[in-house]
Amino acid sequence: MFDRDLWREIFQSINMNRTRSLLSGFTVAFAILLFAVLFGIANGLGNTFAEAFVDDASNSIFVMSGRTTKAHKGMQAGRRIQFKNEDYDYLKNEFGDKVQYITARIYKNVNASFRNEKNTYNVRACHPDHQYLENTLMAEGRFINQLDLDNKTKVIVIGRLVEEDLFQKTTALGKYVNLNDIQYKVVGVFEDEGGDNEERMIYMPITTAQQVYGSNDYIDQINLTYNPNMNHDQALAFGRTITNKLKNRFSVASNDQRAIRIRNMAEANKGVETMTSGLGILILVIGFGTLIAGIVGISNIMIFIVKERTKEIGIRKALGASPKSIVSLILIESVIITTIAGYLGLLAGTGILNLVAPSLETYFIKDPSVSTSLVVGATITLIIAGTIAGYLPAKKASRIKPIVALRDD
Amino acid sequence: MLKINKLHKSYPIGDSSLHVLKGIDLSVESGEMVAIMGSSGSGKSTLLNIIGMLDEADEGEYILDEVPIKNLTEKKAAIYRNKFLGFIFQSFNLINYKNALDNVALPLYYQGLKRKERIEKGLFHLEKVGLKDWANHLPNELSGGQKQRVAIARALAANPKLLLADEPTGALDTKTSHEIMEFIQSLNDEGKTILMVTHEEDIANMCKRIVRLRDGVIMEDKFVEQVRASQYV
Numbered sequence: 073m074f075d076r077d078l079w080r081e082i083f084q085s086i087n088m089n090r091t092r093s094l095l096s097g098f099t100v101a102f103a104i105l106l107f108a109v110l111f112g113i114a115n116g117l118g119n120t121f122a123e124a125f126v127d128d129a130s131n132s133i134f135v136m137s138g139r140t141t142k143a144h145k146g147m148q149a150g151r152r153i154q155f156k157n158e159d160y161d162y163l164k165n166e167f168g169d170k171v172q173y174i175t176a177r178i179y180k181n182v183n184a185s186f187r188n189e190k191n192t193y194n195v196r197a198c199h200p201d202h203q204y205l206e207n208t209l210m211a212e213g214r215f216i217n218q219l220d221l222d223n224k225t226k227v228i229v230i231g232r233l234v235e236e237d238l239f240q241k242t243t244a245l246g247k248y249v250n251l252n253d254i255q256y257k258v259v260g261v262f263e264d265e266g267g268d269n270e271e272r273m274i275y276m277p278i279t280t281a282q283q284v285y286g287s288n289d290y291i292d293q294i295n296l297t298y299n300p301n302m303n304h305d306q307a308l309a310f311g312r313t314i315t316n317k318l319k320n321r322f323s324v325a326s327n328d329q330r331a332i333r334i335r336n337m338a339e340a341n342k343g344v345e346t347m348t349s350g351l352g353i354l355i356l357v358i359g360f361g362t363l364i365a366g367i368v369g370i371s372n373i374m375i376f377i378v379k380e381r382t383k384e385i386g387i388r389k390a391l392g393a394s395p396k397s398i399v400s401l402i403l404i405e406s407v408i409i410t411t412i413a414g415y416l417g418l419l420a421g422t423g424i425l426n427l428v429a430p431s432l433e434t435y436f437i438k439d440p441s442v443s444t445s446l447v448v449g450a451t452i453t454l455i456i457a458g459t460i461a462g463y464l465p466a467k468k469a470s471r472i473k474p475i476v477a478l479r480d481d
Numbered sequence: 482m483l484k485i486n487k488l489h490k491s492y493p494i495g496d497s498s499l500h501v502l503k504g505i506d507l508s509v510e511s512g513e514m515v516a517i518m519g520s521s522g523s524g525k526s527t528l529l530n531i532i533g534m535l536d537e538a539d540e541g542e543y544i545l546d547e548v549p550i551k552n553l554t555e556k557k558a559a560i561y562r563n564k565f566l567g568f569i570f571q572s573f574n575l576i577n578y579k580n581a582l583d584n585v586a587l588p589l590y591y592q593g594l595k596r597k598e599r600i601e602k603g604l605f606h607l608e609k610v611g612l613k614d615w616a617n618h619l620p621n622e623l624s625g626g627q628k629q630r631v632a633i634a635r636a637l638a639a640n641p642k643l644l645l646a647d648e649p650t651g652a653l654d655t656k657t658s659h660e661i662m663e664f665i666q667s668l669n670d671e672g673k674t675i676l677m678v679t680h681e682e683d684i685a686n687m688c689k690r691i692v693r694l695r696d697g698v699i700m701e702d703k704f705v706e707q708v709r710a711s712q713y714v
Contacts, residue, residue: 077590088578387574390535392563392591392639395555471555475535478574 082405092380096373096406097413100454103366104414107450108421108442110362114355116432116440121351130344131172131302132205133311134335135163135294135318144325153322153331157282157289160199163296166317170310174296175199178281182251184274186238193234195251195274197281205295206264208275213245213260220259220277227280229260231271254284298338304345307338359450366454371461374406378465385469386477395470402466403459410458414451421447482674483509483532483643488541490527501527503697505541509676514669514707516685517678519694525678526647528694532676533566533645534558546642563591567636569677571648573628575620581607581631582616588639606634610664626657633664644668646677650684656714662687663710683708 086093137153160176178197183190202208203215211232220227228249235244235258248255256276264270282289298310315334316326324331385398425440432440469477490502501524509515519525530536531543534550543550545565553561567588568574575584586603594602607613610630620628629649636644649665650658662684669675669689677688685691686708693701 077596080596081590084583085578383574384576387576388587388591389559390533390562390568390574391588391635392559394559394591397591473536475530478535478570 078401078404081401082408085401085405086409092377093409096370096377097409097416099369099373100366100410100413100451100458101417101420103362103369103454104417104447104451105421105424107359107362107366108418108447109424110358111355111446112421112425112440112442113432114351114358115442116429116438118348118351118355119438119440121347130337130341131297131300131307132337133296133298133314135296135314136292136333136335137322138330138333140324140328140331142325142328144328145323147323151331153324155291155294157291159318159321160291160294162321163294163314167310167314170299170302172297172299173201173204174294175202175205176278176291177202177293177295178278178285178290179292180281180285182274184234184238185250186244186247189238189240191234191237193272193274195228195276195281197276197278199278202275202295205297206266206270209263209265211261211263212243213258215260215262216275216277221279224277224279224283226254226256226284227259227277228256229262229275230258231273232261232263233268233271234274235261237272304338304342308336311336311338363450363453366450367457367461370406370410370454370458374458374462375465377406378402378462378469382469382472382477385472386474389470389472389474390478395467398470399463399466402469403462406458406462407455410455411451414454418444418447418451482511482513482546483507483676484542484544485532486542488528488531488543489539490524490531490536491539501697502531502538505694505697505699507692507699507702509674511674512669512672513690514666514675514688515677515690515692516688517676517692517694518680518682518685520680522696523694524697525694529645529647529676529678532643533568534562559591563588563639565642567639567641567644569629569632569636569644569646569649571651573620573625573632573652575628575631575635577620580617580619581612581623581634584620584631585635585638588635592639602638603634606638607631609637610634624657625653626660629653629657629661630664633661633668637668642674644673644675646675648679649677650679650681658684659710659713663714666707666710 137155140147140149140151140153143149155176157176160174164171164174175198180195180197182193182195184193196202198216199221200215200217208215213229215229216227219225228251230244230249238244238249239247244258244261247258249258251274262275264273278291298307302310311334315332318332319326319328322332381402388398422442422444425442429440485505485507488502488505489500491498491500505528517525517528527536531538534553537553545561548561550561576587579587582600582603585606586599589599589602604613604616607616610633612627612630612634615623615627620631623631646665650661653661665675665677666687675688679685686705687710688705689707690704691701692699
């Protein structure tokens with residue numbers, strides 16, 4: 073079937089019928105090109121969307137306290153609820169593996185200086201887990217660790233912009249920064265995709281902050297992430313459980329909305345998930361749509377080609393061609409054209425995507441790209457569709473009586 | 482060489498059917514040159530197509546070179562056509578994107594010959610019809626007479642036992658017709674058996690035997706004195 077003579081016949085046919093070959097090739101190439109470009113743009117939209125929500129871990133729960141608004145168990149309204157280290161320990165130990173990461177936070181505002189450079193910054197005193205909760209990326213050095221907590225060392229981790237402000241072009245790592253007249257050693261510099269404010273932040277061990285700024289064990293807020301294996305409903309239920317247990321612990325009325333507040337990202341995530349799956353459906357529709365358009369196109373062309381070649385088929389049959397040789401002649405030709413054209417469409421499609429990608433970022437399309445295996449899959453689908461679409465008319469044509477095919481009309 | 486007994490053929494037309502051949506008996510010996518004549522609708526082309534295995538009879542017996550031709554599968558018909566028969570058509574039926582040589586060599590391709598052999602044989606037959614210098618030309622670069630000669634070379638390439646011609650001069654002017662007929666006569670002189678359909682009296686008289694059909698039956702079957710085409714050329 074694959075002898076050299078057959079190839080010679082096929083390439084002669086392709087070469088000598090250029091309009092026909094180009095037309096069918098163009099259909100396939102254009103379908104694949106459209107597929108790649110549209111899919112790429114849809115992916116780019118998805119990327120933009122995903123990025124908008126990557127700053128904080130998407131399974132976070134923030135636990136905050138305030139003043140009571142209702143009298144309860146003999147205590148008056150307006151009582152201030154203050155979290156302490158024991159509450160952090162309680163949350164950490166009470167829920168076992170339902171809690172993935174957990175950190176307490178203390179907020180402070182400091183005047184920082186290094187040599188002649190001065191500025192005010194927000195300080196977050198926290199536990200080591202904080203790094204994962206905020207998606208903090210270490211550019212240099214390390215984050216706060218357990219040893220810092222145990223020894224209450226005076227170390228800080230500063231944001232990229234803090235380093236820029238205070239150290240100009242020199243490196244901050246290992247230098248000492250003055251915060252409200254106390255010297256802290258910089259052990260790390262971090263980056264955060266959450267924006268400039270996040271990169272103007274300073275982190276220090278929570279135990280250090282407690283000792284230096286108040287000699288107490290108060291904490292302002294507790295952040296945790298729930299086990300990512302939990303589904304949406306379980307996560308919401310987990311949030312309610314935490315609220316109820318803490319209200320119990322602090323003797324707060326169960327209908328008091330202010331004393332214990334939690335922000336569960338699972339609630340916001342529901343919307344994000346709906347959006348993302350909506351986008352996914354859109355991408356699928358676009359992909360299937362272009363693919364079906366391509367299949368219809370190549371099918372039409374195959375039917376047309378067989379029709380156009382009916383007379384040639386008649387001649388070949390009169391000269392002794394078997395039906396099988398006729399079918400393989402037509403089909404192999406179409407497979408070759410589809411494959412080459414599909415490959416060119418793939419190259420053109422990804423080429424265009426790479427070319428326009430930078431200018432598309434203004435339109436909320438980031439990194440528009442499409443996986444090669446996906447486009448190759450689409451091309452193979454088209455080849456198979458073209459083969460099936462060509463096989464039926466080719467089979468029929470190969471069975472036509474030569475005399476019918478040769479009739480002058 | 483060729484023997485036909487009580488051959489019937491009808492074509493369906495809507496609900497009824499048209500009885501085209503109504504019991505044809507014909508026997509052709511090796512080396513004969515037979516013209517089949519008749520007005521249009523007499524069934525002459527249908528008869529030729531059945532002989533050429535391009536069409537099938539409904540009823541009757543057809544024996545070609547002692548091989549009964551019946552219940553042919555497509556594949557078998559293809560092999561028989563390739564081995565036994567050479568076709569010459571009124572409209573030449575060359576493949577327009579193949580040059581003269583490739584057209585002539587096409588039956589050899591379906592015989593499974595090697596390319597070198599095909600080119601050799603193709604050129605030999607092109608030379609025989611006097612078109613060796615035109616081997617690399619496409620059909621649309623050739624005149625009508627040249628096209629028909631390429632078609633004849635193609636019909637001869639597979640060295641068939643029987644040459645079938647359907648109005649071989651129908652699309653040609655008188656002078657070219659005579660040239661083609663002269664060539665066909667020379668093939669017959671060499672011993673080829675030739676069967677041709679024509680409605681031109683003078684072309685028919687250049688054969689050795691004339692079979693006249695009317696309404697699907699043979700009216701007349703006579704041997705004639707062959708008129709040599711060379712005297713007109």
